[in-house]
Amino acid sequence: MNKTPLTVAGAELLRAELHRMKTVERPNVIAAIAEARSHGDLSENAEYDAAKERQGFIEGRIMELEGKLATAQIIDPKLLDADGRCVFGATVDLEDMDAGTTVTYQIVGEDEADIKQGKISISSPIARALIGKYAGDIAEVQAPGGVREYEVVDVRYI
Template sequence: MTGSVTRVPLTARGAEKLRDELKELKSVQRPAVIKAIAEARAHGDLKENAEYHAARDQQSFIEGRIGELEAKLSNSQIIDPTKANANGRVIFGATVDLEDANSGEALTYQIVGEDEADIKAGRISVQSPIARALIGKEEGDVVDVVVPGGTRELEIVEVRYL
């Protein structure tokens, strides 16, 4: 089996957010936990030193997260929807204004990568049922989306590339 790497789509904002977290972990949190471990060691017996064990656990978490972020960033494909020639089609990174055909409810979602998804902020994962139903469609199209509460009929009112 070959070791092909799956490229993970990210918006420029999502990549920047991951880079900021990585910088914080490496330049602030990692040095702080190393200092905490050194201070806890100075207190003597490590077997019953709760501060030492807590600091080691925190260090393990930080190192794991650093590795995870570095892997995500190295395997990412940053997609800028403003540079895509999508001609009004829904693509990764697009912001889509929708209207529920039954209730008239207006919805706005940006289609983003898995790590960027935040439903409260209107960012949905490209893997979500709504995003999968929208990809490739155009303004004026109506899509049926199966969601946990049943099926929603959504009309694409506008597609924007911000």
């Protein structure tokens, strides 16, 4: 089975969601099904159908989260010793060679990627271009508008 890389923070978020699904969402939907059942005829009961559909979604999400956590390879960026190389979990400061602007990204797993928080997926084009690079290297990224060049300014493991 393939291991899925996750940062410590990403694994905690998945565990918290799993806990919420099992302790809050699942009991709520069971109560909603019981309530809808008490209304009588199930063949024309929209509340019952909606609650059963919601239950299916919740059970599917619980299974998905348990599967992801079971196959997770949890990586703590603080414990990495990659000698300044861009690797999974690293926080990278980049300078756009064309625009002259700087951005900071952390390379994370697909489930924890959030561009608004500066977290990019390991499978994104920019992360794939950065892997293995050192500070001072130029990364060429195939973007929808053409090739963009970024200089790696700094690599940190935080």
